[in-house]
Amino acid sequence: xxxxxxxxxxxxxxxxxxxxKGEFDAICASAVRTLKHRHPDKAISLVLVxxxxxxxxxxxxxxxxSSFDEILIPIELAGIHYKQAITACNRWMVDRADCLIAxxxxxxxxxxxxxxxxxxxxxxxxxVGHEK
Numbered sequence: 001x002x003x004x005x006x007x008x009x010x011x012x013x014x015x016x017x018x019x020x021k022g023e024f025d026a027i028c029a030s031a032v033r034t035l036k037h038r039h040p041d042k043a044i045s046l047v048l049v050x051x052x053x054x055x056x057x058x059x060x061x062x063x064x065x066s067s068f069d070e071i072l073i074p075i076e077l078a079g080i081h082y083k084q085a086i087t088a089c090n091r092w093m094v095d096r097a098d099c100l101i102a103x104x105x106x107x108x109x110x111x112x113x114x115x116x117x118x119x120x121x122x123x124x125x126x127x128v129g130h131e132k
Contacts, residue, residue: 001031003101003126008035013043017093020048021086024103024111024129029067045069049093051077051085090114099124 008014016032018025032046048068057064064071074092077085094100100118102125104111118125
């Protein structure tokens with residue numbers, strides 16, 4: 001939360017992308033909602049970015065519409081095999097972000113690959129939690 005507060009100090013607006021695929025995404029989304037509550041004078045947007053359409057969006061429509069400012073399935077991911085879609089979605093978010101907040105404690109897996117991609121793209125990275 002303190003990272004988000006620091007980033008917001010000099011800004012009047014902020015867009016936060018989350019993938020909605022795991023516990024860390026849920027923690028981040030909750031932190032952004034808290035930030036929005038603390039700073040109603042600032043334009044803070046919480047965007048759920050998914051690699052493909054998921055039934056949960058229909059099943060729990062009210063939850064998603066009330067929890068996120070926008071739900072986005074990037075057109076650029078159309079036609080990508082579903083096994084590669086999450087990686088492509090993570091890269092899509094990194095490409096559009098100014099910075100990345102990451103919790104990575106293994107040197108393999110999707111989160112690690114996304115972190116390495118952000119490093120190659122020279123994004124500002126804030127590492128939290130468990131570090132190897």
